[in-house]
Amino acid sequence: MSEPDAEIVQFDNVGLRYGTGKEALTDISFTLYPGRFYFLTGASGAGKTSLLKLLYLAQRPSRGLIRMFGTDAITLPRERLPGFRRRLGVVFQDFRLVQHLSAFDNVALPLRVAGVAEREITKPVDEMLDWVGLADRRHARPATLSGGEQQRVAIARAVIARPDMLVADEPTGNVDPDMALKLLRLFESLNRLGTTVVVATHDVHLIQKVPDSLIMRLDKGRLSDPTGALRYPPRRTTPAPEPVLSAAARATPDGPPLGFVAK
């Protein structure tokens, strides 16, 4: 697969230091291209979450250059940040749901922030909640949801507005294998629609489920392949076998509801 011309993200010698401590990330350089599926791996403390924070513009680097969507993200004025963030979908490791909002309102939040009319919110949000298996929990507040349910609400919220880039930090860490696979199919569907997907995970089995994915491996704050993403597994010469879907994943044969919000 040849790389498209326009990169969506470019890191060049990026370093990140919290306070006066040692660098959490050192000399990070890579390029992400539109419509690709990336996995970010590494041991705990390797800097995955720090790198994702830079990707979803929650943190400014201590040094280096970052370009996103063709714009210098380092010197980006504060007032332009919301426009960039609306092009991103983020699944936080700790979910970060708004505690006093229901599951429905949490999922609807990106659409409301973007100014989507209320009458255009109900259907896609209900479909998304149905897809992640939470249709009967739409009124529940996060405190009454299990860890896995909260994670699914967080994922639904991240993908509801069909972002240009999805950044997910351990998105399947709290769900059972069937649901993990189903959520992965959701990410793949989004990816097929053109969204660049970056998933941080320890789960090798999850990585193996996406044959065309690219891997970035972090080790003690450095990318093990500073030129960019390694390919894992090696390019196939024969078509990949169809993944075996669980009953839950097969429940919606038409695929996840990603045609709901007009781009």
Added chain:
Amino acid sequence: MNAAALFGRSREGEPGLLPDPRLGSPMPWVIAIVIALTVIAAASGLRNAGARASADLNGGITVQIVSAAPDARNRQADAALGMLTRLSDVASARRVEQDQLNTLLEPWLGTRPGDTIDDLPIPALIDVRLRGSATPDRVKALQAAIAGVAPAARVDAEAAWLTPVFRAIATLQWLAGGLIALLAMATIAAVVLAARNALVNQRETIEIVHMLGGTDAQIARVFQRTAAMEAAAGGTIGLIAGVVAIVVLSEQFSALGSGMVAGAVLNWFDWVMIAAIPLVGVGLAVLTARLTVLSALRRML
């Protein structure tokens, strides 16, 4: 976009980003106290301004015929009254009846049975209302004109003998203005503290909304809405309390029987001004909340 839809009560009936305003929180009560005091201070200032204006603009003049001889006193009083009624710039002139004078003097001279104060050399009084203000030049010209028919006449403008009172009134008006300025600052301080406290409590939610692409203005509108509701609740209570205080104080002043105070009632414009105080309070609270929140948000990424 509609901030209420974003963070407020949605059609799902969920609460907003900030807790709904409750009178259990201190801000509405602080606003209520501030608004009540402002209403009382403003009413005092407006009433005093009204007293001064009515005395100035009524063109009130008192003509005294100071003569110990009752006949001469009455003759000169009649001549002066006749002359005054013929003057075109005199709106009205009437001699104060002896019974009225007796009534005015009774508190000081007593009313024991058999007493009579008719024999006392009390000046005859003529109450005059000029068309327009009783300026010093007009008073001087009137004095000269009356002197021809009533040599014992003294002409005094009410505004002149009320000068020390007016000075005190002016001081009270400045005091009322100062109090209103201080109370406005107290409102600002209360809103700043409440907004900062809410920002600290809602910091995580604000960060999430920021990460989802929410703008500072969207977040600030939520705080503005809460500030407006709390200030409106407090302002309504404060206005009611302030108006009750004004009415009670007015009754007390009326009981004093002072002509000046009794004449200085609040007119409809004054009441409109007083009714506008809570609205100004709400506007001040909303503006303060907005500036406080935007200032704090600028320090966040």
